Each structure stands twice: as structure tokens, then as C-alpha cells.
Amino acid sequence: DAGVIQSPRHEVTEMGQEVTLRCKPISGHNSLFWYRQTMMRGLELLIYFNNNVPIDDSGMPEDRFSAKMPNASFSTLKIQPSEPRDSAVYFCASTFDSGANVLTFGAGSRLTVL
Amino acid sequence: KQEVTQIPAALSVPEGENLVLNCSFTDSAIYNLQWFRQDPGKGLTSLLLIQSSQREQTSGRLNASLDKSSGRSTLYIAASQPGDSATYLCAVNGLGGAGSYQLTFGKGTKLSVIP
Numbered sequence: 311d312a313g314v315i316q317s318p319r320h321e322v323t324e325m326g327q328e329v330t331l332r333c334k335p336i337s338g339h340n341s342l343f344w345y346r347q348t349m350m351r352g353l354e355l356l357i358y359f360n361n362n363v364p365i366d367d368s369g370m371p372e373d374r375f376s377a378k379m380p381n382a383s384f385s386t387l388k389i390q391p392s393e394p395r396d397s398a399v400y401f402c403a404s405t406f407d408s409g410a411n412v413l414t415f416g417a418g419s420r421l422t423v424l
Numbered sequence: 425k426q427e428v429t430q431i432p433a434a435l436s437v438p439e440g441e442n443l444v445l446n447c448s449f450t451d452s453a454i455y456n457l458q459w460f461r462q463d464p465g466k467g468l469t470s471l472l473l474i475q476s477s478q479r480e481q482t483s484g485r486l487n488a489s490l491d492k493s494s495g496r497s498t499l500y501i502a503a504s505q506p507g508d509s510a511t512y513l514c515a516v517n518g519l520g521g522a523g524s525y526q527l528t529f530g531k532g533t534k535l536s537v538i539p
Contacts, residue, residue, distance in 0.1 A: 415467035
């Protein structure tokens with residue numbers, strides 16, 4: 311398996327633009343997570359899906375952030391409009407079912423908002 | 425709210441030395457604890473997962489221990505090598521119920537192994 315695949319790896323955009331980050335989880339995994347990593351705050355959970363259904367989105371900072379999982383093999387995280395404080399590395403991770411299993415991370419999408 | 429602390433934030437050791445990384449957490453009601461490794465510009469790689477009923481897990485030169493009652497975990501690295509240089513993160517999974525995942529991360533310890 312190619313692992314968790316994220317795109318783009320790097321994104322530079324201007325304030326106010328829409329940003330869409332994409333994630334393909336490992337085949338057979340049914341739980342998907344979006345994390346954000348910054349120097350100041352470390353890794354923060356934004357949202358997680360189980361069987362394509364959002365289970366916990368309490369970490370989504372505000373209405374500018376939205377996430378979807380239309381099927382088991384694809385998820386998006388959208389920021390509209392983007393702001394400089396959204397600059398961070400966004401990670402997608404997946405696992406199978408319960409919290410007893412290891413979480414596998416993608417390589418991340420580094421977002422810079424100017 | 426669960427808080428996870430890792431001390432020190434950075435550690436530099438000569439090659440061949442044995443070392444211990446520390447992780448502490450405030451809420452002992454956990455499901456499991458994971459140690460991850462993160463290389464610069466890369467994602468996280470899971471190293472070891474300890475279930476709440478276990479005391480330790482071993483993989484090669486790595487040994488992780490868990491003392492749930494005191495809210496502590498350690499990651500022991502034997503005979504360190506320059507290739508071990510990375511940031512090591514501890515993550516605690518809370519008791520959110522069946523199928524739930526409440527992973528709280530520490531900010532990591534940046535390890536440098538000097539040849």
C-alpha cells in the first residue's frame with residue numbers, strides 16, 4: 311500500500327483565497343483524521359470521520375474551515391477564506407476502526423498564507 | 425481536558441549512549457498511548473503502541489513503558505545512532521467509548537545523536 315496520500319505537499323496562497331487540501335487514506339481503513347501542526351500549538355485534531363461520517367469536529371477552528379468525506383477513499387479539508395494565521399502543516403491520518411490500532415499519517419500539506 | 429507534556433524539549437547525546445525520553449499526562453483514564461517519530465518535513469511514524477492494560481512494549485532497540493496511575497510513560501532507546509535523530513512525540517488516547525479516538529499529543533522531544 312502507498313500509505314496515506316496527501317496533496318498538495320506545499321501550497322502558497324494569498325489571504326482571502328480558498329484552499330483545498332486532499333487526502334486518500336489507506337485502503338481498508340475506516341477512520342480518517344485531519345490534524346494541524348504549528349510550532350506554537352503542536353499537533354491539534356481538527357476533525358475525524360468514522361465510516362465517512364464526521365464524529366468529532368470540535369477542533370475545527372471556525373466556520374472558515376470545512377471537511378468532507380464523500381467516500382471511503384477520499385477526504386478534503388477546505389479553508390475559505392484563508393488567513394495568515396492558518397499557515398501550518400496539515401496532516402491526514404487513517405486507521406481501522408477502534409482506537410486500539412496504530413494511526414498512520416500522511417506526509418502533510420504545508421500551507422503558507424501571505 | 426487531557427494535557428500531555430514532554431520534557432526535555434530537546435536532547436543531544438553522543439552516539440552509542442542509552443537514553444530515556446519522558447512523557448507525562450494529566451488524566452490517567454486512557455485507552456492507550458503511542459510513541460511517534462517525526463523526521464523534518466515528514467509525517468509521523470508510529471513506533472510503539474501500549475494498551476492501558478500493558479506495562480511496556482518493545483521493538484528492536486526501543487522500549488516504551490507505561491505507568492497509568494502516575495500518568496507517565498518513557499521511551500528508552502538503546503545504543504543510540506545518528507539515524508535516531510528526529511522529534512519523538514507521545515500521544516495519549518482517551519476513553520471516548522467504542523470506536524472513539526481522542527488522541528492528545530505532546531509537543532515532542534527533539535533528539536540529536538552526535539556521531
